[in-house]
Amino acid sequence: MNWKTFLAILARDAHVARRNFVALLFQTFLQPLMFVFIFGRVMVGSGYMPPSYKSLLLPGIMAICMVGTGIWAVAMPVIAEFQFTHEIEDRLLAPMEISWLAVEKVVAGTLQSLAAGLMVIPAAWLLLRPGVDLRVPHPLLFAAVSLLVALFSATGGLALGCSMQQTHIGLMFSLIVAPMIFFGCTYYPWSALESFPILQKAVLVNPLVYASEGLRATLVPQFPHLPLPAVLAVLLFANFLLMAMGLRKFYGKAVS
Amino acid sequence: MLAGIRTVDLRKVYTSPPPVAAGVGGFSFGGSKAKSKQPKPQITALDGVSLEIKAGEIFCLLGPNGAGKSTTVGILTTRVRPTSGQAFIGDHDVWLNQVVVKRLIGVVAQRPNLDFNLTAREILTFHGAYFGLSHHERSKRAEALLERFKLTDRADHMVRGFSGGMMQRLSIARAMMHDPQVLFLDEPSAGLDPQTRLLLWEIVREYNQTGKTILLTTHNMEEGDALCQRLAIIDHGRVIALGTPCELKASVPGGFLLRLRFGVHSPEFLERLQSLSGVREVRATDGVGADLYADRGGSLVPAVAQLASAAGVELHDVHISEPSLENLFLHHTGRSLRE
Ligand SMILES: Nc1ncnc2c1ncn2[C@@H]1O[C@H](COP(=O)(O)OP(=O)(O)O)[C@@H](O)[C@H]1O
Numbered sequence: 144m145n146w147k148t149f150l151a152i153l154a155r156d157a158h159v160a161r162r163n164f165v166a167l168l169f170q171t172f173l174q175p176l177m178f179v180f181i182f183g184r185v186m187v188g189s190g191y192m193p194p195s196y197k198s199l200l201l202p203g204i205m206a207i208c209m210v211g212t213g214i215w216a217v218a219m220p221v222i223a224e225f226q227f228t229h230e231i232e233d234r235l236l237a238p239m240e241i242s243w244l245a246v247e248k249v250v251a252g253t254l255q256s257l258a259a260g261l262m263v264i265p266a267a268w269l270l271l272r273p274g275v276d277l278r279v280p281h282p283l284l285f286a287a288v289s290l291l292v293a294l295f296s297a298t299g300g301l302a303l304g305c306s307m308q309q310t311h312i313g314l315m316f317s318l319i320v321a322p323m324i325f326f327g328c329t330y331y332p333w334s335a336l337e338s339f340p341i342l343q344k345a346v347l348v349n350p351l352v353y354a355s356e357g358l359r360a361t362l363v364p365q366f367p368h369l370p371l372p373a374v375l376a377v378l379l380f381a382n383f384l385l386m387a388m389g390l391r392k393f394y395g396k397a398v399s
Numbered sequence: 400m401l402a403g404i405r406t407v408d409l410r411k412v413y414t415s416p417p418p419v420a421a422g423v424g425g426f427s428f429g430g431s432k433a434k435s436k437q438p439k440p441q442i443t444a445l446d447g448v449s450l451e452i453k454a455g456e457i458f459c460l461l462g463p464n465g466a467g468k469s470t471t472v473g474i475l476t477t478r479v480r481p482t483s484g485q486a487f488i489g490d491h492d493v494w495l496n497q498v499v500v501k502r503l504i505g506v507v508a509q510r511p512n513l514d515f516n517l518t519a520r521e522i523l524t525f526h527g528a529y530f531g532l533s534h535h536e537r538s539k540r541a542e543a544l545l546e547r548f549k550l551t552d553r554a555d556h557m558v559r560g561f562s563g564g565m566m567q568r569l570s571i572a573r574a575m576m577h578d579p580q581v582l583f584l585d586e587p588s589a590g591l592d593p594q595t596r597l598l599l600w601e602i603v604r605e606y607n608q609t610g611k612t613i614l615l616t617t618h619n620m621e622e623g624d625a626l627c628q629r630l631a632i633i634d635h636g637r638v639i640a641l642g643t644p645c646e647l648k649a650s651v652p653g654g655f656l657l658r659l660r661f662g663v664h665s666p667e668f669l670e671r672l673q674s675l676s677g678v679r680e681v682r683a684t685d686g687v688g689a690d691l692y693a694d695r696g697g698s699l700v701p702a703v704a705q706l707a708s709a710a711g712v713e714l715h716d717v718h719i720s721e722p723s724l725e726n727l728f729l730h731h732t733g734r735s736l737r738e
């Protein structure tokens with residue numbers, strides 16, 4: 144393992160992210176914050192939603208931002224750089240094992256996802272205030288869940304990006320990412336699905352459910368949520384699975 | 400540290416269609432059902448290529464499109480896994496010691512692969528950083544290379560708007576950034592204007608002066624001829640001829656060209672030239688010149704001179720060109736390299 148090379152490639156990604164910072168900001172936050180404004184502010188303010196919905200919504204929005212950012216930050220460059228611009232070739236020829244390049248992508252995606260998650264909390268809080276009741280009884284647990292969620296988004300981005308043709312990017316978002324978000328217990332808690340028993344079981348295959356429920360359990364534990372140990376176990380498992388799959392596919396793309 | 404290149408009986412069979420056709424594939428999440436029904440394609444790109452390229456040599460792979468040049472370069476640069484056989488850079492097996500090998504090589508791929516998110520200068524400095532150069536060292540080298548490749552005035556522009564020639568020059572500069580022992584150039588002059596091509600040749604020769612090994616591929620025989628100390632002609636994944644440009648061209652029968660200039664000449668005189676032994680074809684270029692295609696060069700001159708003085712025609716000038724690689728390829732395959 145060659146740390147100098149690894150860090151230099153990470154620095155390159157940071158440089159590019161900094162260059163595209165404003166575009167990234169809009170892309171990451173505009174849609175979720177509009178949602179926060181309409182549902183958390185307008186609907187609550189006009190009495191269509193109970194005031195407690197503000198606190199319930201925030202962890203879900205955080206999950207959407209983190210997962211969206213991580214997937215986008217890893218999958219898009221992987222697709223474009225392999226198939227369209229070939230610009231990854233210079234980094235494939237850097238003096239480091241090829242698989243470490245995939246790891247670097249995951250690290251970069253994880254960091255971006257964490258940054259998005261940390262930034263959306265104050266932004267949403269400002270939009271919703273007053274009446275947001277964040278408790279965070281165990282900050283360390285919250286940090287652990289956030290890290291696992293960020294990792295999940297990045298490994299998922301790697302696996303997706305390496306499985307997808309450039310012409311299917313739109314399809315990837317409408318067929319995989321969008322259903323994941325809507326059936327991911329982001330805008331409602333898992334317990335809200337009680338009256339739809341089949342759906343409630345079915346959504347359990349969606350890792351985003353565990354991400355939003357995990358954040359809910361650590362940010363606003365006053366609401367019902369999935370048990371935290373189960374959340375941690377599933378997220379951990381999903382991360383391993385997606386990472387292994389991503390690495391294998393990445394290697395297959397890199398070497399003919 | 401000097402490193403040569405060696406391949407032993409390299410074979411490569413691709414089991415997927417070439418990337419251009421792969422676009423219709425679609426999702427490949429998990430095992431793709433649609434694809435597994437069709438039999439896997441078997442494309443033999445290399446069929447037993449053994450080469451020995453000395454350290455410090457400029458070596459050229461010459462062959463038409465699809466001959467297997469890029470596949471050879473791919474295997475030698477860790478990007479393609481050989482189906483069988485071995486490839487070495489210096490003493491290092493390329494497949495088994497990828498990281499060591501990557502430090503020794505610089506690569507200019509056939510298709511442009513510049514980092515579109517960076518400026519020209521950043522492309523060079525980040526490349527230097529990947530190879531562990533210090534901050535000072537990489538700024539210094541980047542500046543010198545930008546200067547050498549005449550890119551200084553566009554150094555801080557994004558490369559997105561660069562012309563093909565500028566991108567190509569920057570790609571070569573990038574490959575030289577970490578001062579590799581072995582430089583690979585896959586069709587470096589395709590699409591370059593003549594002036595830039597001359598700059599490229601000059602730079603390649605200069606880089607070679609410092610003892611570096613250079614492997615370049617081309618389907619342009621003039622380039623192979625002008626630039627390389629030795630070359631291999633490959634077709635359908637096999638080496639069909641190997642040697643110095645002179646040796647190779649001398650192996651072609653009837654490949655010499657004698658350009659003659661006379662005071663004045665007549666059709667009867669040209670007919671008599673045609674009847675000289677070894678002459679294949681005579682073409683008048685104008686009232687005073689004639690091109691003589693023959694299977695020998697200098698040894699034909701006395702006979703021509705004798706014939707001329709006997710006919711009272713004054714011989715002013717003789718220029719002998721050796722057989723060309725184009726003719727060699729034609730001779731071996733019955734096809735023209737230009738196709
Ligand atoms: N990645 C690939 N997958 C499948 N077939 C390939 C791939 N790359 C090249 N080929 C095929 O291998 C043969 C040799 O190609 P290549 O090495 O690119 O030749 P050249 O560089 O001399 O034009 C061609 O028939 C080409 O279609």
Ligand SMILES: [Mg+2]
Nearest residue numbers: 468469470509
């Ligand atoms: Mg080629």
